[in-house]
Amino acid sequence: MQSRKLLAVLGSSLGLFFASSAAAQTTLLNVSYDPTREFYSEFNAAFAKQWKTKTGENLSVKQSHGGSAKQARAVIDGLEADVVTLALAYDIDAIHENGGLLPKDWQKRLPNNAAPYTSTIVFLVRKGNPKKIKDWNDLARAGVEVITPNPKTSGGARWNYLAAWAYALAQPGGSATTARNFTKSVYDNVKVLDTGARGSTTTFVERGIGDVLIAWENEALLAIKELGPDKLEIVVPSLSILAEPPVAIVDKVVDKRGTRKVAQAYLEFLYTPEGQRLAGKHFYRPRDSKVAAEFSKQFAPVKLVSIDTVFGGWQKAQKDHFADGGVFDQIAVRK
Amino acid sequence: MTATTTPANAGFGTPQYPSEASLPRQLEIQPARKMRSSGRVLPGLPLSLGVSLTYLSIVVLLPLVALFARTFSLTFDAFIEAVFAPRVVATYLVSFGAALLAAVTNVVFGGILAWVLVRYSFPGRKLVDTLIDLPFALPTAVAGIALTAIYAKNGVLGAPLEALGLKVAFTPIGIYVAMVFIGLPFVVRTLQPVLQDHEIDFEEAAASLGASRLRTIIRVILPAMTPALLTGFALAFARAVGEYGSIIFIAGNVPYVSEITPLIIITKLEQYDYAGATAVASVMLVISFVLLLAINLLQAWTARRSGRTP
Numbered sequence: 001m002q003s004r005k006l007l008a009v010l011g012s013s014l015g016l017f018f019a020s021s022a023a024a025q026t027t028l029l030n031v032s033y034d035p036t037r038e039f040y041s042e043f044n045a046a047f048a049k050q051w052k053t054k055t056g057e058n059l060s061v062k063q064s065h066g067g068s069a070k071q072a073r074a075v076i077d078g079l080e081a082d083v084v085t086l087a088l089a090y091d092i093d094a095i096h097e098n099g100g101l102l103p104k105d106w107q108k109r110l111p112n113n114a115a116p117y118t119s120t121i122v123f124l125v126r127k128g129n130p131k132k133i134k135d136w137n138d139l140a141r142a143g144v145e146v147i148t149p150n151p152k153t154s155g156g157a158r159w160n161y162l163a164a165w166a167y168a169l170a171q172p173g174g175s176a177t178t179a180r181n182f183t184k185s186v187y188d189n190v191k192v193l194d195t196g197a198r199g200s201t202t203t204f205v206e207r208g209i210g211d212v213l214i215a216w217e218n219e220a221l222l223a224i225k226e227l228g229p230d231k232l233e234i235v236v237p238s239l240s241i242l243a244e245p246p247v248a249i250v251d252k253v254v255d256k257r258g259t260r261k262v263a264q265a266y267l268e269f270l271y272t273p274e275g276q277r278l279a280g281k282h283f284y285r286p287r288d289s290k291v292a293a294e295f296s297k298q299f300a301p302v303k304l305v306s307i308d309t310v311f312g313g314w315q316k317a318q319k320d321h322f323a324d325g326g327v328f329d330q331i332a333v334r335k
Numbered sequence: 336m337t338a339t340t341t342p343a344n345a346g347f348g349t350p351q352y353p354s355e356a357s358l359p360r361q362l363e364i365q366p367a368r369k370m371r372s373s374g375r376v377l378p379g380l381p382l383s384l385g386v387s388l389t390y391l392s393i394v395v396l397l398p399l400v401a402l403f404a405r406t407f408s409l410t411f412d413a414f415i416e417a418v419f420a421p422r423v424v425a426t427y428l429v430s431f432g433a434a435l436l437a438a439v440t441n442v443v444f445g446g447i448l449a450w451v452l453v454r455y456s457f458p459g460r461k462l463v464d465t466l467i468d469l470p471f472a473l474p475t476a477v478a479g480i481a482l483t484a485i486y487a488k489n490g491v492l493g494a495p496l497e498a499l500g501l502k503v504a505f506t507p508i509g510i511y512v513a514m515v516f517i518g519l520p521f522v523v524r525t526l527q528p529v530l531q532d533h534e535i536d537f538e539e540a541a542a543s544l545g546a547s548r549l550r551t552i553i554r555v556i557l558p559a560m561t562p563a564l565l566t567g568f569a570l571a572f573a574r575a576v577g578e579y580g581s582i583i584f585i586a587g588n589v590p591y592v593s594e595i596t597p598l599i600i601i602t603k604l605e606q607y608d609y610a611g612a613t614a615v616a617s618v619m620l621v622i623s624f625v626l627l628l629a630i631n632l633l634q635a636w637t638a639r640r641s642g643r644t645p
Contacts, residue, residue, distance in 0.1 A: 153598070153601055
């Protein structure tokens with residue numbers, strides 16, 4: 001008797017569960033990388049509100065965060081992401097190459113290389129800048145301890161490495177050889193190679209290891225906001241790289257789930273003044289020049305070079321520098 | 336019932352409590368109850384054996400076969416290159432070397448700990464006993480962050496150690512420390528029940544026959560404990576070799592110095608090099624398997640030699 005009652009309760013609650021999920025609104029899954037968590041939770045709410053007024057549809061956007069390449073692998077292995085918003089184009093290329101979930105020309109489908117917001121690589125130093133770090137060449141100096149994640153395990157850290165390389169290349173008399181030697185002396189000063197960006201920030205800030213942390217600007221600004229400007233300072237180098245975290249629709253998934261329209265609108269909303277403003281609020285550089293002007297105090301002017309012009313795109317940069325046996329492996333030799 | 340089924344299972348998996356290996360003999364002394372029509376002493380053997388084999392196949396063998404199958408997408412040369420690159424070989428030494436050292440450390444100190452917990456009664460014993468399990472329960476990343484916080488140069492232990500010229504965090508020593516931490520429960524928990532079963536009478540007998548304390552330990556207690564110690568050693572070692580989460584925070588991950596093999600696997604995965612990653616993983620697996628097999632054989636040998644009766 002007792003058990004039958006229990007069964008009834010169980011059955012009805014199960015029914016309720018399915019009923020509620022059947023009546024549930026459209027859902028979108030945005031698979032992103034680690035530091036965008038705060039940005040997208042605010043952006044998702046804004047977009048859902050706008051979508052509701054426009055179409056009357058209830059929308060719930062779910063987000064998933066992790067290391068960029070790990071997230072890409074999850075999508076390749078079957079995580080049903082409607083959109084991906086990752087740290088570098090190489091990881092979205094991988095989604096095309098392994099399984100063809102989206103077309104090869106995905107980066108042409110949205111403005112600005114499908115990167116609605118950008119960032120760059122800056123330095124985080126301890127208050128008062130005791131080691132007088134002003135520019136990239138100070139990172140190669142003997143006696144300066146540098147903290148940066150391993151570019152082989154952290155997609156974000158590949159930008160750090162490439163920025164150092166691009167700086168050396170832009171110096172008078174710069175060549176591939178000088179750039180290689182320079183990058184090697186920077187990485188010779190690296191005593192801890194964490195596997196991810198947040199790990200490096202912890203090592204630098206919490207453990208007190210190192211004199212300078214090479215970081216994404218948005219991470220550096222966030223660290224200062226969270227940990228207080230009384231401990232850390234940002235140093236903007238004379239030249240840095242334009243980091244373009246790209247976004248894309250996963251075609252096979254949206255077509256299967258019937259969410260193409262809303263997914264498209266979601267990504268396009270990133271380019272609207274409202275979306276751009278939210279990106280700026282969360283320390284990403286807005287593409288929209290009007291919105292960018294509103295944040296001019298937050299983002300110091302810096303000469304930026306792009307990966308396409310200096311390195312010939314991600315595929316080539318990855319192959320030359322980060323693949324097994326590539327330049328990074330060659331400069332990380334036994335000491 | 337449970338006692339009679341134990342020998343049937345003892346051949347599979349790791350024998351947790353080797354002292355029970357003496358059970359078959361007890362069974363043999365009861366031949367009076369003649370075999371039933373099935374012709375077997377043990378009840379339900381076909382069923383339990385079938386279930387065991389199926390379970391083992393699905394849970395353990397299938398993923399392993401999939402792992403090896405994936406490496407076959409590589410040519411032989413590519414496999415050799417992935418597996419024996421100097422940087423990868425350096426990680427084998429770090430991973431297996433540190434894991435062996437950590438397991439030895441755990442056998443010594445875990446053995447003492449188990450001894451104290453079983454043989455002495457002191458206030459807070461239950462609490463200490465519970466503490467032992469914490470490394471099991473803690474998410475490995477949390478353990479790694481906690482250990483790094485303690486052993487970093489501004490940490491509680493790191494600061495005085497660094498003053499003595501010993502850097503722990505972000506060096507291979509940090510890897511060893513993390514491995515000791517996660518491996519400890521394995522030794523203590525395998526040893527405890529065996530110690531509990533070990534009659535104190537034997538030690539008293541040895542003492543009354545004039546054996547010194549040291550002699551009692553070496554000739555009476557240690558032989559009885561050896562199989563359990565070996566099991567604990569094997570478990571702690573295997574766990575340490577496979578550990579990633581906690582080590583990665585404290586290791587420093589400098590190529591050729593403090594990179595562990597699981598990191599190489601993750602590195603390869605980050606490059607979407609699934610085949611290379613599984614190749615390195617399969618080498619790890621083979622080394623681990625050989626070492627564990629050796630330990631198991633050693634254990635069987637000591638068990639036979641000591642005649643299973645202390």
